[in-house]
Amino acid sequence: MGRRSSTADTFAALADPTRRALLDRLRAGSAPVNDLAEGFRMSRPAVSKHLRVLREARLVAEQRTGRQRVYQITPGPMLEMLRWLEGYRQFWQLNLGSLKAHLEKK
Amino acid sequence: MGRRSSTADTFAALADPTRRALLDRLRAGSAPVNDLAEGFRMSRPAVSKHLRVLREARLVAEQRTGRQRVYQITPGPMLEMLRWLEGYRQFWQLNLGSLKAHLEKK
DNA sequence: TCATCGCGTAACCATTTGGTTACCTCATAC
């Protein structure tokens, strides 16, 4: 309990397509669990467990209001990921010399 | 066999700290398996299996030279990840207004 | 007060993951 979230947790959380879909959904607006669960063909408890993983990775936060728990995305972990990736981006910029072209190709 | 690598595969591959360490090591220069394995306290087959995961995720490529297999990092998947993250970066830039400050804070 | 609604948790199960040791295949050296 109370474990500090790490980069590994962030990657692991994002590895699951259901959880990425949840984040995409939340990017369109915060929502309570039942609203979220409607979009998926799995049971509500399954969604609940995915939300727990996202919560522990600090990718989302819940705020209780009455008997609902509204989830919203939080920026921290992805910003850290961008920092981590920055090292590689620079590496390729140096060694490839054509990063921009790659990024804009599609 | 021969499965096309996906974003999910990239995240899953990067979720393991050993594999991230391998990539960090390879960023400093391509290397054969034995050289790579020396840096870890697990058996060589274990490293070999991690390399297979990275290979299937297209994060590294092997080139055989004699009886050695030299591994090198490849840019594709991380560039795709950067593209995926770009959507969130923009989201926060709009909704947070202080992304730059966050990125440069540390 | 009581039925109900929202949602987390427990218990359980199948599959995947990450490690091990043993073995196999090639390429090189003698």
Added chain:
DNA sequence: GTATGAGGTAACCAAATGGTTACGCGATGA
């Protein structure tokens, strides 16, 4: 040819993951 060294694969195992159903519990509306 034969020994050796690089490194992948097989078989096996424990632990973690992702789903299910059953249940519990606090907030709400009748």
